[in-house]
Amino acid sequence: MQIGVIGSGECYGDICDAAYRIGQLLAENGAVVINGGLGGVMEAVSRGAKSRGGTVIGIIPFKDKKPANRYCDYVIATDMGHARNMIIVHSSDALIAVGGGYGTVSEMAIALKEGKRVVAYRPAVKLDGLILAESPEEAVSLALEGFS
Amino acid sequence: MQIGVIGSGECYGDICDAAYRIGQLLAENGAVVINGGLGGVMEAVSRGAKSRGGTVIGIIPFKDKKPANRYCDYVIATDMGHARNMIIVHSSDALIAVGGGYGTVSEMAIALKEGKRVVAYRPAVKLDGLILAESPEEAVSLALEGFS
Amino acid sequence: MQIGVIGSGECYGDICDAAYRIGQLLAENGAVVINGGLGGVMEAVSRGAKSRGGTVIGIIPFKDKKPANRYCDYVIATDMGHARNMIIVHSSDALIAVGGGYGTVSEMAIALKEGKRVVAYRPAVKLDGLILAESPEEAVSLALEGFS
Amino acid sequence: MQIGVIGSGECYGDICDAAYRIGQLLAENGAVVINGGLGGVMEAVSRGAKSRGGTVIGIIPFKDKKPANRYCDYVIATDMGHARNMIIVHSSDALIAVGGGYGTVSEMAIALKEGKRVVAYRPAVKLDGLILAESPEEAVSLALEGFS
Numbered sequence: 001m002q003i004g005v006i007g008s009g010e011c012y013g014d015i016c017d018a019a020y021r022i023g024q025l026l027a028e029n030g031a032v033v034i035n036g037g038l039g040g041v042m043e044a045v046s047r048g049a050k051s052r053g054g055t056v057i058g059i060i061p062f063k064d065k066k067p068a069n070r071y072c073d074y075v076i077a078t079d080m081g082h083a084r085n086m087i088i089v090h091s092s093d094a095l096i097a098v099g100g101g102y103g104t105v106s107e108m109a110i111a112l113k114e115g116k117r118v119v120a121y122r123p124a125v126k127l128d129g130l131i132l133a134e135s136p137e138e139a140v141s142l143a144l145e146g147f148s
Numbered sequence: 149m150q151i152g153v154i155g156s157g158e159c160y161g162d163i164c165d166a167a168y169r170i171g172q173l174l175a176e177n178g179a180v181v182i183n184g185g186l187g188g189v190m191e192a193v194s195r196g197a198k199s200r201g202g203t204v205i206g207i208i209p210f211k212d213k214k215p216a217n218r219y220c221d222y223v224i225a226t227d228m229g230h231a232r233n234m235i236i237v238h239s240s241d242a243l244i245a246v247g248g249g250y251g252t253v254s255e256m257a258i259a260l261k262e263g264k265r266v267v268a269y270r271p272a273v274k275l276d277g278l279i280l281a282e283s284p285e286e287a288v289s290l291a292l293e294g295f296s
Numbered sequence: 297m298q299i300g301v302i303g304s305g306e307c308y309g310d311i312c313d314a315a316y317r318i319g320q321l322l323a324e325n326g327a328v329v330i331n332g333g334l335g336g337v338m339e340a341v342s343r344g345a346k347s348r349g350g351t352v353i354g355i356i357p358f359k360d361k362k363p364a365n366r367y368c369d370y371v372i373a374t375d376m377g378h379a380r381n382m383i384i385v386h387s388s389d390a391l392i393a394v395g396g397g398y399g400t401v402s403e404m405a406i407a408l409k410e411g412k413r414v415v416a417y418r419p420a421v422k423l424d425g426l427i428l429a430e431s432p433e434e435a436v437s438l439a440l441e442g443f444s
Numbered sequence: 445m446q447i448g449v450i451g452s453g454e455c456y457g458d459i460c461d462a463a464y465r466i467g468q469l470l471a472e473n474g475a476v477v478i479n480g481g482l483g484g485v486m487e488a489v490s491r492g493a494k495s496r497g498g499t500v501i502g503i504i505p506f507k508d509k510k511p512a513n514r515y516c517d518y519v520i521a522t523d524m525g526h527a528r529n530m531i532i533v534h535s536s537d538a539l540i541a542v543g544g545g546y547g548t549v550s551e552m553a554i555a556l557k558e559g560k561r562v563v564a565y566r567p568a569v570k571l572d573g574l575i576l577a578e579s580p581e582e583a584v585s586l587a588l589e590g591f592s
Contacts, residue, residue: 002509002518032518057501057518063377063534063558065446074446074476074501076520077534079377080527081238081359082258083231087531090229090507090521102261105275106254110230113250114507125273127253150361150370180370205353205370211386211410211525213298222298222328222353224372225386228379229507229523235383238359238373262359377534378554379527386525398557401571402550406526409546421569423549 001147002057004034004092006107007041007100015099016044018121021136022096023048023056029144032057034092036084037068037075041098046071059088086110094143096133097123119143149295150205152182152240154255155189155248163247164192166269169284170244171196171204177292180205182240184232185216185223189246194219207236234258242291244281245271267291297443298353300330300388302403303337303396311395312340314417317432318392319344319352325440328353330388332380333364333371337394342367355384382406390439392429393419415439445591446501448478448536450551451485451544459543460488462565465580466540467492467500473588476501478536480528481512481519485542490515503532530554538587540577541567563587 003026007019023045026033033049035042037058046056050071058072063079078084085107089095094117097104105125111118112129119131119142126132133139151174155167171193174181181197183190185206194204198219206220211227226232233255237243242265245252253273259266260277267279267290274280281287299322303315319341322329329345331338333354342352346367354368359375374380381403385391390413393400401421407414408425415427415438422428429435447470451463467489470477477493479486481502490500494515502516507523522528529551533539538561541548549569555562556573563575563586570576577583 055518057520059520065535065537074499074518075535076501076503076531078531079534080231080379080531081234081375082261083228083234083376083524086229086231086234087520087522087524090523091509091519093509102257102275105257106261109250109253109257113230113254125275127250127273203370205372207372213387213389222351222370223387224353224355224383226383227386227525228383228527231376231524235372235374235376238375239361239371241361376527377530378557379524379530382525382527382530398553398571401553402557405546405549405553409526409550421571423546423569 001031001093002034002091003031003143004088004095005045005098006035006088006095006104007098008104009038009040009042011040011044011099015041015122018136019044019098020048022098022140023054024052025136025140027052027054029140031144034059034088036060036088037072039069043069043071059084059091082106089114089116092116093147096139096143097121100124117143149179149241150182150239151179151291152236152243153189153193153246154183154236154243154252155246156252157186157188157190159188159192159247163189163270166284167192167246168196170246170288171202172200173284173288175200175202177288179292182207182236184208184236185220187217191217191219207232207239230254237262237264240264241295244287244291245269248272265291297327297389298330298387299327299439300384300391301341301394302331302384302391302400303394304400305334305336305338307336307340307395311337311418314432315340315394316344318394318436319350320348321432321436323348323350325436327440330355330384332356332384333368335365339365339367355380355387378402385410385412388412389443392435392439393417396420413439445475445537446478446535447475447587448532448539449485449489449542450479450532450539450548451542452548453482453484453486455484455488455543459485459566462580463488463542464492466542466584467498468496469580469584471496471498473584475588478503478532480504480532481516483513487513487515503528503535526550533558533560536560537591540583540587541565544568561587
């Protein structure tokens, strides 16, 4: 099971903590974490997953693997800018959005268009079909529902 | 000047009429219409632009040019699925959204992230930074502002 | 008819002259020139096409339209690096390679894989299926064969 | 270390055996195998790597992960057709080509353009800069050279 966790390249306080906790919970549930491989929410969820022995794949927009955060086990270098967002969506069985800005909105929208399960914790915008979660625990539980 | 016009692959009534009218107005103002090259809003805006002698470039998600609507002067076949949305954004100096679903949301979000002018007529969702227009005339006028 | 003309970003002497001449001949035959929109062969063929009133579409690897050469009528900004080569291939009804390096090889290979007509003038490498031309005139004639 | 192994979607006899052996050797050397995730050489190298407890990432051209061969530990679904070849190249620290057709040529060409180490066993075409190997053992040894 590959679960995409999406959010901004910068994060603070609760959003960062939530991303970290989501990473831990996904790892504990045996889910592989797919993310954008950079900073902020991407780094926090990666760090959380690694703290519980999980596996993290970072799909980055650049052609060089180096800018990926150091918690990624594997790095996919796309050299495709925002189009890499679509690859994150297609590679994920379900997605969890943690806060997030415009990039996250683009990912949620395409994931919903593709009929994927998209759970959102504190989303910037509410799109039809989003499943809202009140806590990291609920987010992971809702994302994994139906896969067990 | 290349103006992207984005919206759903199916359209009815006012949305379709507005897209057609926006195509006419863009052509009259000498703007090249960039769009997704398929049906609905994409076809309506293309048809409108051609009715006024304008130029239309359809950027389609498939590898074959044939599915493009017949009002496209030129067809860019990407074979990139939703990632073609990003190419529409990057190729446009400004964008006008006419109604629209998830795909349109993904385009508006990335265009705003890139700091582009995004005018929306009856958008499905209101993103920060969107410039709302009440009519096709206002949409075109707002989109072209600053380019003359 | 959209004909892709591919080759290096730098060109000298005969290769540059051939690209320019091919642009002229394509324009005279009413074919739209698709190319990578940058310098070298791409600029030479664009310049040739414009000298005969032709139409040129540059599909560039960057997210900004500005680096395109000034002979492009329309610029498609992909922000996709080498993946833009695939878009050039899919958007072309047939291709003409003029000299060229590694990038051109990637385009010829994918075009041949897609079953497209690929005419080559002084190719760096001879791939199975390439149609070799001895002159710009022969290259254009062979590329347009079967489309009239 | 992520090593790309590239080749055709169908393979027979020696080519298939060589891909399998290369997978085994990469796994024994602790290298992660990156490949196109489908059949032929892609499946053979994946199977070889798994037979030695290695890790395999399949980067496939489709939007659905299902067509990936069952030896992939992780699947990246790109929905980008041949453009996924570029992602394989960028994600690989070095590449080994095993036989191969047009698609493999496109990958070798772009990898060489990017200055990557490209080792080829029985390549369909000899591009400048390719490092030729006479055996699977030599291919892996040459690919890993400089990384230890």
